Amino acid sequence: MNENIFNSQIVYNLRMSYAIINSHIITMDGENLGIIENGGVGFRDNTIDYVGPISGFDYQSYEFIVEGKNQISMPGLINTHFHSSSTLLRGGAQDVPEIEWMNKAIGPLAQSLTTEDRILGSQIGVLEGIRSGTTTFAENTRDVDSIIDKSHLKFGSRVVAAETINEISSNRVNLHPRDLYEYDKEKGEGELKTCEALFNKYQGNELISCMYGPQALDMVSLDLLSTIYERAREQEAMIHMHVAQGGRERIQIEERYGSGASTVSVLNNNNMLNKRLLAAHIHDTTNEERKLMVQNDVKMASCQSSIAMIDGLVSPVSDYINMGGIAGLGTDQAPGPGNHNMIREMRTASLLAKVTSKDPTALPCWEALRLGTINGAAALGIDKEVGSLQIGKKADIIMIDMNRLNMIPFVTKPFRTFVPNLVYSANGSEVSNVFINGKQILSDGQFLDVDVEKLKEEALDRANIIFQQASEEWRIAGSKLVSMVENGFL
Amino acid sequence: MNENIFNSQIVYNLRMSYAIINSHIITMDGENLGIIENGGVGFRDNTIDYVGPISGFDYQSYEFIVEGKNQISMPGLINTHFHSSSTLLRGGAQDVPEIEWMNKAIGPLAQSLTTEDRILGSQIGVLEGIRSGTTTFAENTRDVDSIIDKSHLKFGSRVVAAETINEISSNRVNLHPRDLYEYDKEKGEGELKTCEALFNKYQGNELISCMYGPQALDMVSLDLLSTIYERAREQEAMIHMHVAQGGRERIQIEERYGSGASTVSVLNNNNMLNKRLLAAHIHDTTNEERKLMVQNDVKMASCQSSIAMIDGLVSPVSDYINMGGIAGLGTDQAPGPGNHNMIREMRTASLLAKVTSKDPTALPCWEALRLGTINGAAALGIDKEVGSLQIGKKADIIMIDMNRLNMIPFVTKPFRTFVPNLVYSANGSEVSNVFINGKQILSDGQFLDVDVEKLKEEALDRANIIFQQASEEWRIAGSKLVSMVENGFL
Numbered sequence: 003m004n005e006n007i008f009n010s011q012i013v014y015n016l017r018m019s020y021a022i023i024n025s026h027i028i029t030m031d032g033e034n035l036g037i038i039e040n041g042g043v044g045f046r047d048n049t050i051d052y053v054g055p056i057s058g059f060d061y062q063s064y065e066f067i068v069e070g071k072n073q074i075s076m077p078g079l080i081n082t083h084f085h086s087s088s089t090l091l092r093g094g095a096q097d098v099p100e101i102e103w104m105n106k107a108i109g110p111l112a113q114s115l116t117t118e119d120r121i122l123g124s125q126i127g128v129l130e131g132i133r134s135g136t137t138t139f140a141e142n143t144r145d146v147d148s149i150i151d152k153s154h155l156k157f158g159s160r161v162v163a164a165e166t167i168n169e170i171s172s173n174r175v176n177l178h179p180r181d182l183y184e185y186d187k188e189k190g191e192g193e194l195k196t197c198e199a200l201f202n203k204y205q206g207n208e209l210i211s212c213m214y215g216p217q218a219l220d221m222v223s224l225d226l227l228s229t230i231y232e233r234a235r236e237q238e239a240m241i242h243m244h245v246a247q248g249g250r251e252r253i254q255i256e257e258r259y260g261s262g263a264s265t266v267s268v269l270n271n272n273n274m275l276n277k278r279l280l281a282a283h284i285h286d287t288t289n290e291e292r293k294l295m296v297q298n299d300v301k302m303a304s305c306q307s308s309i310a311m312i313d314g315l316v317s318p319v320s321d322y323i324n325m326g327g328i329a330g331l332g333t334d335q336a337p338g339p340g341n342h343n344m345i346r347e348m349r350t351a352s353l354l355a356k357v358t359s360k361d362p363t364a365l366p367c368w369e370a371l372r373l374g375t376i377n378g379a380a381a382l383g384i385d386k387e388v389g390s391l392q393i394g395k396k397a398d399i400i401m402i403d404m405n406r407l408n409m410i411p412f413v414t415k416p417f418r419t420f421v422p423n424l425v426y427s428a429n430g431s432e433v434s435n436v437f438i439n440g441k442q443i444l445s446d447g448q449f450l451d452v453d454v455e456k457l458k459e460e461a462l463d464r465a466n467i468i469f470q471q472a473s474e475e476w477r478i479a480g481s482k483l484v485s486m487v488e489n490g491f492l
Numbered sequence: 493m494n495e496n497i498f499n500s501q502i503v504y505n506l507r508m509s510y511a512i513i514n515s516h517i518i519t520m521d522g523e524n525l526g527i528i529e530n531g532g533v534g535f536r537d538n539t540i541d542y543v544g545p546i547s548g549f550d551y552q553s554y555e556f557i558v559e560g561k562n563q564i565s566m567p568g569l570i571n572t573h574f575h576s577s578s579t580l581l582r583g584g585a586q587d588v589p590e591i592e593w594m595n596k597a598i599g600p601l602a603q604s605l606t607t608e609d610r611i612l613g614s615q616i617g618v619l620e621g622i623r624s625g626t627t628t629f630a631e632n633t634r635d636v637d638s639i640i641d642k643s644h645l646k647f648g649s650r651v652v653a654a655e656t657i658n659e660i661s662s663n664r665v666n667l668h669p670r671d672l673y674e675y676d677k678e679k680g681e682g683e684l685k686t687c688e689a690l691f692n693k694y695q696g697n698e699l700i701s702c703m704y705g706p707q708a709l710d711m712v713s714l715d716l717l718s719t720i721y722e723r724a725r726e727q728e729a730m731i732h733m734h735v736a737q738g739g740r741e742r743i744q745i746e747e748r749y750g751s752g753a754s755t756v757s758v759l760n761n762n763n764m765l766n767k768r769l770l771a772a773h774i775h776d777t778t779n780e781e782r783k784l785m786v787q788n789d790v791k792m793a794s795c796q797s798s799i800a801m802i803d804g805l806v807s808p809v810s811d812y813i814n815m816g817g818i819a820g821l822g823t824d825q826a827p828g829p830g831n832h833n834m835i836r837e838m839r840t841a842s843l844l845a846k847v848t849s850k851d852p853t854a855l856p857c858w859e860a861l862r863l864g865t866i867n868g869a870a871a872l873g874i875d876k877e878v879g880s881l882q883i884g885k886k887a888d889i890i891m892i893d894m895n896r897l898n899m900i901p902f903v904t905k906p907f908r909t910f911v912p913n914l915v916y917s918a919n920g921s922e923v924s925n926v927f928i929n930g931k932q933i934l935s936d937g938q939f940l941d942v943d944v945e946k947l948k949e950e951a952l953d954r955a956n957i958i959f960q961q962a963s964e965e966w967r968i969a970g971s972k973l974v975s976m977v978e979n980g981f982l
Binding site (some may be wrong): 032033034035036037072090092093094096097098099100103126129130132134212309310311312313314316336339340341342345346349350353354355356358359360361362363364366367368405407408409410411412413415416417418420421422425426427429430431454458461462464465466468469470472473476477482483486487489490491492 | 522523524525526527538562571580582584586587588589590593616619620622623684786800801802803804805806826827829830831832833836839840843844846847848849850851852853854857858868895897898899900901902903905906907908909910911912913916919920944948951952954955956959960962963966967972973976977979980981
């Protein structure tokens, strides 16, 4: 693998000034979409210095002029819950019972992943994310700094990083779901230290901010979690945690905290529902619990495709925002949902909201766009920097080519049909240009400065080895997929 | 508009012999997927004459050799319910209550469509369908032959055409839902004649077959429908009808046939549930009614995205196939669902089946593939000709490029992850080559012999005029969208 990572100083020096002219701009500024027809966007270095009508735009004063006719310009998409490092296992686990997914399907395959495989997988996942319009990734993983240094910083993507903190002693494979995990205090404290070291390591890096990453309430003691909340307050940082995922978590919480206890009730009783918490998934919550979370300004990260595919459930994002909660969308990991395409996630959120409520007006396209942009940024606490196109904000900008068979036609009167077409018809391949922090990463659908073909080849080669190595264990684990393979369905 | 349509004799003369080598083949032959790794597919003129391992393949004897490394070869997708002619209204109606969709949202816009606009829209819809892998389209529309002659035959797509037959006298705009439609016998008989004339017109055309197209049970009398069933039996043809769409249909059926009557019960009482019926949608049916339909070998055409977006409901395809019914998928019309991408429909069917049943094993990827290919062909009664790759079948073949960031990696051991990746991660843009009836239509993602840019320009120009013309009426109709526009959300 190419260890030759970009020096971030060099990345910054590559930034220039750009003027995007004649595109339809969805600024996401204000309470609605802030649409400007045939407008201009300008940025110098990493900062937007013009958004408005083309008439008042001195675009000749910029180094590069990007023609935006028949294109949309908009803020880059925000992936609020992202595990890039398992992307080499894409296609490895789906169509199995929820109870089999972790232990019988993905588990045996994941055991063959090396550190380098996790980085290579991350590179593929980050690139596919950027290719389909994502500019900020909320990475939630172990050893997140190797992923940042060797994947994100190599490509120039914005990261909100949460290093996983998990207090469970290592051997837990043979535990019955009702057997309580044993906590290893020293391990938990060590992982907290690893997490905190990143706050220093990336201090001052324009592209990286850090969160605390306790894995889930059943995987850390209340003692450690209290410490984490305290530290987070001191650092003015957020806590990115999986919350109320059901299954084993529900059982563990009941066993540990008493019958009737739930993740949300335990968090609430310990004053842990507050503005610092970014809660991922929350599909195993009651309406009352979600109300409590919203009232306490807890943010939600919702992975619509992942929870539908792996659990057969709907992560209740529509409900959450209807109560006034702040939420964003995420892609979780590739195996299960299949990919890291945030345009697909916006559409999926709307589709699932409609059928869940039997109401075709539920989660309309403009709300889906807010989830994918400004509200996603707010969920990550970075909405003062990104998430909308406003003067003074960072230049995280994507352009969408509407001159495609599946996007044609689009009109502006009596209303802008390019808004629904973007959410309900685009497939992600229409993303033409991507700028992150003022630097152009994608140009006319092609990556600048990245040898994509080589990375894809490496990924293919490694995946063949990984899956081959895992074959026997995978077969012995005996998920539902094994018999389907024997019968020629896979 | 360019009226210069291909003479179909010329189209046929353009066919050659092709050998596709070294691709992974999903033949869909047999009870499972019939996968052949790194195999060969050969066809001469319009007929497949080799499908098998590369070792036994004399591919040098073909005129053109297509390298298929890192690609999937599979049967072209079958769109079993398709109204291409409203594609210029894409983005025109969604996120509105079901009751508003037809009359307040799409209706005022549709009034501005000319015959030429319907043809131009069809051209865009057919091309976007082919671009994302569809080779057969079950067109269901009025004046279907103008669509066939000036759109499908221009591009070389396979059509199963149903000319709309509707017996309702023309002025019905101000009817209350409980006011029974008045039938106009002469009109109905005239439309039946128009429909039947097509059987003669396209007799012997390799690409076109015909069905009868009664619009829905509330829109034709039982007398006329009986005649249609009789004629269909004589012609050995099928009947493509919207069945049990709820809303106004349910009310009309109750008013006409008595309280408690439903579309399915009336059809059953009149011996109209049989193998000749292709029933679209059926979301307003009970489980018992669906069982009855399956027992009587009624075929189902299910438009997952359309019914979810317009009605907020799930068209029960998973239930139907679980009972042993034959079903295919369709895209309906562009406004509402947004596009004509059958790869998206396969994924959507699986996703909605999983969340509806709260079971992640529901409608797995291999069943989604059957819906999109061989079972879709069976639903249209053309499975002896197309829907799988078998020697002697027509050469309707698509290739999918897996060497994409969102499809990488894929492996074959211990199982073929390219199967889930195709259904759950592809977005349609990966379709590289499309052959229909032995003729190459798409090559490396580019259309041969079609001036796509010109068509897109025309579509854009016309749409601007159509929407502009309709602006005032659209505003007066006062759908929910009107206020959203005023508030800057669209």
